[in-house]
Amino acid sequence: xxxxxxxxxxxxxxxxxxxxxxxxxxxxxxxxxxxxxxxxxxxxxxxxxxxxxxxxxxxxxxxxxxxxxxxxxxxxxxxxxxxxxxxxxxxxxxxxxxxxxxxxxxxxxxxxxxxxxxxxxxxxxxxxxxxxxxxxxxxxxxxxxxxxxxxxxxxxxxxxxxxxxxxxxxxxxxxxxxxxxxxxxxxxxxxxxxxxxxxxxxxxxxxxxxxxxxxxxxxxxxxxxxxxxxxxxxxxxxxxxxxxxxxxxxxxxx
Amino acid sequence: xxxxxxxxxxxxxxxxxxxxxxxxxxxxxxxxxxxxxxxxxxxxxxxxxxxxxxxxxxxxxxxxxxxxxxxxxxxxxxxxxxxxxxxxxxxxxxxxxxxxxxxxxxxxxxxxxxxxxxxxxxxxxxxxxxxxxxxxxxxxxxxxxxxxxxxxxxxxxxxxxxxxxxxxxxxxxxxxxxx
Numbered sequence: 001x002x003x004x005x006x007x008x009x010x011x012x013x014x015x016x017x018x019x020x021x022x023x024x025x026x027x028x029x030x031x032x033x034x035x036x037x038x039x040x041x042x043x044x045x046x047x048x049x050x051x052x053x054x055x056x057x058x059x060x061x062x063x064x065x066x067x068x069x070x071x072x073x074x075x076x077x078x079x080x081x082x083x084x085x086x087x088x089x090x091x092x093x094x095x096x097x098x099x100x101x102x103x104x105x106x107x108x109x110x111x112x113x114x115x116x117x118x119x120x121x122x123x124x125x126x127x128x129x130x131x132x133x134x135x136x137x138x139x140x141x142x143x144x145x146x147x148x149x150x151x152x153x154x155x156x157x158x159x160x161x162x163x164x165x166x167x168x169x170x171x172x173x174x175x176x177x178x179x180x181x182x183x184x185x186x187x188x189x190x191x192x193x194x195x196x197x198x199x200x201x202x203x204x205x206x207x208x209x210x211x212x213x214x215x216x217x218x219x220x221x222x223x224x225x226x227x228x229x230x231x232x233x234x235x236x237x238x239x240x241x242x243x244x245x246x247x248x249x250x251x252x253x254x
Numbered sequence: 255x256x257x258x259x260x261x262x263x264x265x266x267x268x269x270x271x272x273x274x275x276x277x278x279x280x281x282x283x284x285x286x287x288x289x290x291x292x293x294x295x296x297x298x299x300x301x302x303x304x305x306x307x308x309x310x311x312x313x314x315x316x317x318x319x320x321x322x323x324x325x326x327x328x329x330x331x332x333x334x335x336x337x338x339x340x341x342x343x344x345x346x347x348x349x350x351x352x353x354x355x356x357x358x359x360x361x362x363x364x365x366x367x368x369x370x371x372x373x374x375x376x377x378x379x380x381x382x383x384x385x386x387x388x389x390x391x392x393x394x395x396x397x398x399x400x401x402x403x404x405x406x407x408x409x410x411x412x413x414x415x416x417x418x419x420x421x422x423x424x425x426x427x428x429x430x431x432x433x
Contacts, residue, residue, distance in 0.1 A: 011271040024277045033285045041292040048300035053307045066301045087294035095289055117274040121282025179272070186271060 006201045009193040014114060014186070032112045036098040044094070069093045069239065077243035078250065085246055088129060092122060093239040096181065100231035103189055104224045111231065114185035119178040126242050127174045134249035177241060184234045188227045195220035397422035 018026035025031075047062030055063055069090045074082040096113060103111030113119050134143045147169055148162040199216035202209050401418055 014271055024275075025281070030278070030281050033281065037285050037289045037292075040289060041296070044293055044297035048297045048304070051300040051304040051307070053304065053311050055304065059304070062297075063301060063304065066297070067305075070301075087290065087298045090298060091286065091290040091293050094293070095286060114271075115275065115278055116272055117276070117278025118282040118285075120274045121279045122286055124279070124283065125286060182272070 009197055029112050029115045032102050040094045040098050073239050073243045078247045089239050093235055096238055097235035100235055104227055111185040111189050113181050114189050116182040119181040123174045123178040130245040130249045181234055181238055188230055
């Protein structure tokens with residue numbers, strides 16, 4: 001029987017049929033997403049429940065992540081008004097981080113954020129928040145004026161800059177925010193699938209080829225650690241950019 | 255196997271992965287909202303409370319330590335003041351004692367001097383009295399002797415008491431005058 005040719009993984013591998021029933025609610029990414037909500041809220045509610053001055057190990061773990069977002073991202077980027085944005089940033093960071101890490105956790109092994117719908121939904125909130133904050137602070141007119149007509153630039157330049165700035169705020173920022181996260185997770189998962197499926201395929205070949213199968217598998221393992229780094233980094237970058245956008249919206253001059 | 259083929263087949267006709275699935279966006283919005291509400295109401299206030307408590311505990315401890323230090327300083331100052339007061343008082347007491355001692359000595363000396371003066375005066379008076387007495391008795395004696403002598407020499411009895419006395423007095427005053 002002739003070996004069927006190796007079929008590389010593609011975007012089709014990101015399509016899941018419902019595990020039970022017929023609803024999209026029962027597909028793997030959606031279940032993972034809701035599982036992450038349960039996991040994150042349970043962890044932080046339990047770890048913060050006592051809120052002791054001298055923290056337990058669990059509280060310390062929860063607090064470390066919380067203070068990383070609160071102080072490391074919120075306070076350092078946004079400044080004195082950061083406190084009211086901390087819950088938002090904290091939710092974004094933990095939500096993305098957990099869903100990203102699902103990509104390398106055995107048996108889950110799917111980064112939820114590689115379905116672009118989820119990054120888009122987070123981005124919608126971000127989009128609403130930073131425009132709302134800016135309009136509330138400066139008023140719509142001043143906000144648009146400051147956005148399109150930055151002070152200290154020769155007047156003819158505005159012909160070029162005004163539409164660019166407007167596009168940046170209203171289209172490029174949200175698009176890049178969602179696409180960056182989606183793209184990294186999608187590509188990372190594709191890469192891991194390629195080496196895993198390739199190794200699996202090569203395992204069925206002659207024994208000499210099996211060596212390459214081993215190489216392929218070890219690459220998949222190595223890349224998993226690499227992916228872990230990227231997954232954490234993307235969660236951080238996303239949150240950092242959101243903080244920067246909010247800080248920009250709050251700033252007196254753009 | 256048939257299921258896998260089914261998925262693959264579905265993938266062929268599937269839209270590009272960059273086209274978001276609207277249902278997933280809605281699910282994402284719901285999931286994010288739930289998580290946000292849970293974290294915001296249940297976790298974040300507790301973490302903030304822990305921070306505030308900790309800051310309070312640390313600041314409170316520092317403040318308490320400062321208060322204690324201030325109190326200790328005040329106590330130390332008070333004690334050293336008391337000590338120097340006590341030293342001053344001791345010196346004063348010593349000084350007073352010395353002065354008092356000197357006064358007592360002075361007083362005693364004065365008393366002794368007075369006493370000695372009084373004794374001397376008494377002695378002088380006594381001597382004077384005795385001298386006067388001796389003088390008187392001598393005067394009588396000398397008178398008698400002289401009369402006796404004179405009567406013997408003159409042979410004239412000077413029995414008359416008044417005359418005798420006059421003669422003696424005259425004799426004595428002559429003697430004093432000649433002296």
